[in-house]
Structure formats: C-alpha cells, structure tokens
Amino acid sequence: QVQLEESGGGLVQPGGSLRLSCVASGSVPSFYTSAWYRQSQGKERERVAIFTGGGRTVYSDSVKGRFIISRDNEKNTVYLEMHHLEPADTADYYCNLVINPRQNYWGQGTRVTVSS
Numbered sequence: 001q002v003q004l005e006e007s008g009g010g011l012v013q014p015g016g017s018l019r020l021s022c023v024a025s026g027s028v029p030s031f032y033t034s035a036w037y038r039q040s041q042g043k044e045r046e047r048v049a050i051f052t053g054g055g056r057t058v059y060s061d062s063v064k065g066r067f068i069i070s071r072d073n074e075k076n077t078v079y080l081e082m083h084h085l086e087p088a089d090t091a092d093y094y095c096n097l098v099i100n101p102r103q104n105y106w107g108q109g110t111r112v113t114v115s116s
Contacts, residue, residue, distance in 0.1 A: 010111075016085050020082070024077070
C-alpha cells in the first residue's frame with residue numbers, strides 16, 4: 001500500500017504562483033509514474049502533468065509552459081510548480097501514483113483558488 005499526501009494549495013491572485021507537494025509513504029517502489037490531476041466544480045477530472053519512471057514529463061495543453069512537474073525520488077515527493085495562474089486553474093488538485101494497473105493510488109486533494 002502507498003499513501004499520498006498533498007499540500008501547498010491555497011488562494012492566489014491571477015498571475016501568481018504556487019507550488020504543490022505530494023509525499024508518498026508506505027511501499028513506494030523505485031520505478032513508478034507520478035501525475036497531477038485537477039477537478040473543477042461540475043467538470044471531469046483532468047490530468048495536467050505526468051512524470052514517468054524514466055523521468056519523462058508530459059503536460060496538458062491547458063498548462064503547458066506554465067506548470068512544471070518534478071520529483072525527488074529520495075524524498076518520495078512530487079511537485080507541481082504553477083506559474084501565471086489564471087482563474088480557470090481554480091480546482092481541487094490530486095496527486096496520483098501508478099505502479100501498475102492494479103496499484104493506482106490517489107491523494108485526498110488540495111484546493112487551489114485563483115481569484116482577486
């Protein structure tokens with residue numbers, strides 16, 4: 001079992017920045033995929049960034065050029081740096097860790113609100 005705990009959400013003005021963190025604990029393997037998803041009210045959950053076991057990163061078009069995903073394997077922590085935030089980025093952000101299709105873990109979410 002793996003447990004994920006996100007932190008770093010909050011209220012930020014448009015154009016501002018935030019950094020989300022997600023710490024994994026438990027039986028964390030050496031090779032896995034990390035991802036950040038978000039869900040706005042009334043919308044489906046959207047994947048915004050992936051960090052693969054090989055270190056490759058992939059971003060959704062909606063955040064490309066503004067968000068950066070990174071991972072510290074020694075700390076079992078994945079980060080999401082968010083810059084030039086817009087009101088449309090307001091959502092609950094969820095950390096995801098996938099070892100294989102049967103081992104797919106989620107955090108409890110952290111809320112990001114972009115508003116003046």
